[in-house]
Amino acid sequence: MLSPCPFPLYILQKCIPNSWKPRITTPPIESAPSLHFNSHQSLINTLLSSITTFASQSKFSKAFNHYSVLKTHVPSSSLAIIRAISALLSPCIAALSPRYGELLHAHIIVLGHQQNPVLVPKLVHLYSSFGLLSEAHLLFEDSSYVGSVFSWNVLISAYLKHGFYWEVLCAYKQMVDRGVRPDSFTHTSVLKACGCEFDLGFGRWVHWCMDCRYLRMRQGVYVYNALVSMYVKCEQLNVARSLFEKMPVRDVVSWNSMITGYACKDMWKQAFEMFDRMCAENGKVNVITWNILASGCLRTGNYKGVLGLIARMRSHGVFLDSVTVLIGLVACSQAGFGKLGKEIHGFAIRGNHDGAENVKNAMITMYSQCKYLEQAYKLFCSMETKSVITWNSMIAGFAYSDRLKEATSILREMLAFSLEPNYVTIVTILSLCARMVDRRYGRELHCYILRRKTFADYLLLDNALVDLYSKSGKILEAQRLFDFMDVKDKVTCTSLIAGYGMQGKGRTSLKLFEEMKVYGIKPDHVTMVAILSACSRSGLVSQGEMLFQMMAGDYQINPQMEHFSCMVELYGRAGLLIQAKQLIMEMPFQPSSAILASLLVACRIKEDLLIGEWAADKLLQLRPEKLEFYVLIANMYSDASSCSKLVNVNTLIKALCMENSSFYVCADALYGG
Numbered sequence: 001m002l003s004p005c006p007f008p009l010y011i012l013q014k015c016i017p018n019s020w021k022p023r024i025t026t027p028p029i030e031s032a033p034s035l036h037f038n039s040h041q042s043l044i045n046t047l048l049s050s051i052t053t054f055a056s057q058s059k060f061s062k063a064f065n066h067y068s069v070l071k072t073h074v075p076s077s078s079l080a081i082i083r084a085i086s087a088l089l090s091p092c093i094a095a096l097s098p099r100y101g102e103l104l105h106a107h108i109i110v111l112g113h114q115q116n117p118v119l120v121p122k123l124v125h126l127y128s129s130f131g132l133l134s135e136a137h138l139l140f141e142d143s144s145y146v147g148s149v150f151s152w153n154v155l156i157s158a159y160l161k162h163g164f165y166w167e168v169l170c171a172y173k174q175m176v177d178r179g180v181r182p183d184s185f186t187h188t189s190v191l192k193a194c195g196c197e198f199d200l201g202f203g204r205w206v207h208w209c210m211d212c213r214y215l216r217m218r219q220g221v222y223v224y225n226a227l228v229s230m231y232v233k234c235e236q237l238n239v240a241r242s243l244f245e246k247m248p249v250r251d252v253v254s255w256n257s258m259i260t261g262y263a264c265k266d267m268w269k270q271a272f273e274m275f276d277r278m279c280a281e282n283g284k285v286n287v288i289t290w291n292i293l294a295s296g297c298l299r300t301g302n303y304k305g306v307l308g309l310i311a312r313m314r315s316h317g318v319f320l321d322s323v324t325v326l327i328g329l330v331a332c333s334q335a336g337f338g339k340l341g342k343e344i345h346g347f348a349i350r351g352n353h354d355g356a357e358n359v360k361n362a363m364i365t366m367y368s369q370c371k372y373l374e375q376a377y378k379l380f381c382s383m384e385t386k387s388v389i390t391w392n393s394m395i396a397g398f399a400y401s402d403r404l405k406e407a408t409s410i411l412r413e414m415l416a417f418s419l420e421p422n423y424v425t426i427v428t429i430l431s432l433c434a435r436m437v438d439r440r441y442g443r444e445l446h447c448y449i450l451r452r453k454t455f456a457d458y459l460l461l462d463n464a465l466v467d468l469y470s471k472s473g474k475i476l477e478a479q480r481l482f483d484f485m486d487v488k489d490k491v492t493c494t495s496l497i498a499g500y501g502m503q504g505k506g507r508t509s510l511k512l513f514e515e516m517k518v519y520g521i522k523p524d525h526v527t528m529v530a531i532l533s534a535c536s537r538s539g540l541v542s543q544g545e546m547l548f549q550m551m552a553g554d555y556q557i558n559p560q561m562e563h564f565s566c567m568v569e570l571y572g573r574a575g576l577l578i579q580a581k582q583l584i585m586e587m588p589f590q591p592s593s594a595i596l597a598s599l600l601v602a603c604r605i606k607e608d609l610l611i612g613e614w615a616a617d618k619l620l621q622l623r624p625e626k627l628e629f630y631v632l633i634a635n636m637y638s639d640a641s642s643c644s645k646l647v648n649v650n651t652l653i654k655a656l657c658m659e660n661s662s663f664y665v666c667a668d669a670l671y672g673g
Contacts, residue, residue: 055091128158168193191226195233232261263296303335322353329362338370361393368397399432423455430464470499498530506538532566572602593624609640
């Protein structure tokens with residue numbers, strides 16, 4: 001529990017206005033109520049009504065003036081005074097006016113009402129609403145109403161609101177120990193705290209202590225929902241499902257809790273089954289439910305599923321909120337669905353969501369990644385105020401299309417507006433420089449990093465710099481930076497391994513790979529591509545074979561297309577074409593055009609016409625999109641003197657050139673007119 005601290009009573013007493021100390025017989029003229037009343041009680045009722053009205057409108061000066069008048073007509077111990085103070089306390093919370101609250105508390109102490117059962121809970125609520133939980137707890141402990149479940153609920157609710165979940169549990173235990181019987185509100189609050197604390201043991205104890213009649217009452221659905229939510233958060237889905245099935249009545253919260261539980265565990269089949277059942281039984285599905293499922297599809301890369309759900313939302317008449325719009329825009333960005341992205345932009349405009357900064361940033365990203373850079377830039381320029389995230393979105397948009405000049409121009413414009421880029425900005429441009437093998441901008445940014453020295457994440461920046469220097473052939477600079485880094489991760493090591501591999505220094509890459517394991521850094525699939533590629537470039541066949549075989553067993557990495565491609569290239573460079581062909585035939589999936597083209601090139605270099613013709617046949621069956629592959633096939637058939645096949649390929653090339661003008665230009669360049 002929070003340790004209570006003594007009240008600064010002498011400070012509180014200073015808050016009492018002078019108008020409350022002497023007896024005032026006449027109120028201020030501007031706010032004085034009419035003095036023509038038939039009876040004394042009529043005057044009191046009118047004053048109370050005026051106090052309540054002015055306080056609810058946050059007109060505290062007028063409310064207190066009327067209260068001063070009331071004090072002259074009734075004794076301080078009367079019920080009217082209690083009602084008036086109570087009416088004044090609640091609006092202090094709504095109006096966020098702690099000064100008036102302290103003033104009232106001081107007055108309550110002077111009048112001797114600090115133990116009043118009506119005022120104590122309101123004072124506890126007042127202090128807790130302003131985050132003064134120690135004061136609220138002290139007030140509660142000093143009162144003689146710790147036996148009231150209502151007072152405990154006020155305190156527990158305050159702790160819960162401010163995220164003091166452990167204090168909620170302690171308060172509940174004290175409450176039970178003192179013999180106070182919790183009600184349904186108490187249980188709902190405490191179970192929520194158990195879920196937030198992931199305290200399954202305490203949650204089970206609360207469940208065990210709970211009176212079953214609360215589950216049968218009208219408020220039972222709220223207690224059931226709290227129980228289901230608690231067990232879901234504590235990953236006890238079977239228990240949560242059992243309780244869910246026992247519920248006599250379910251609301252949207254009940255269904256959403258179960259769907260969220262399945263979604264968080266990536267149990268999408270059960271989540272969608274629950275959703276379909278909800279539609280059939282409940283009929284009312286709110287936008288939160290749709291968003292839970294759409295975000296799940298987004299997390300698993302099912303972008304078509306996201307857009308399908310949004311279409312279903314529209315057909316069911318569900319209004320798209322800003323979260324739905326964001327999810328849809330991200331899905332369109334990742335899948336490259338530009339036209340659908342424009343439609344979602346239209347939904348955002350009609351729903352007045354297009355003004356939100358995060359929505360506009362998502363639109364800029366969507367247009368950029370869907371190759372609509374002009375629209376992205378227009379949207380960017382139309383924004384009156386731009387945060388660093390907005391600038392980053394536009395820079396990333398140009399970077400996505402490898403537009404280095406435009407990306408750096410936006411960065412300079414950003415600096416001209418006196419906005420300091422963050423580490424995301426710098427990493428984005430450094431990564432672009434690495435792809436474009438442009439050291440000039442990279443060095444400038446490196447100097448900027450050294451001068452500024454106030455970035456939040458230096459590891460990402462250092463990784464980007466190591467990657468830049470490695471890819472641009474400055475391996476010694478990359479190594480020097482690597483050596484000076486205090487913290488390294490698999491990204492750092494992978495970049496340097498790849499850099500040495502590109503220089504033909506495969507043995508250095510292998511040494512670094514072993515050091516990486518010694519430091520407890522586990523390689524991932526990208527690291528394996530880098531080390532296998534290094535072995536390929538350096539002709540380290542046995543080492544490459546050993547690493548490839550160790551992937552699944554030692555590193556729990558299932559070989560993907562890129563790893564098989566590295567191995568085919570390794571065998572091809574070493575002239576082991578039979579092994580390369582055998583590996584392609586044993587692949588668990590269909591070989592890509594690039595793998596077959598790699599083998600085809602190796603066969604031409606090594607003059608192996610038999611395997612070369614086999615690779616050409618396989619590549620032709622895939623109908624590749626690149627004209628260069630057809631030229632490779634034609635050259636292979638020409639070398640193998642397969643005239644009929646050569647004629648067929650040339651005919652196919654001509655047909656493709658007729659269909660696609662870009663093919664015609666490429667063919668003209670490749671064949672020399």
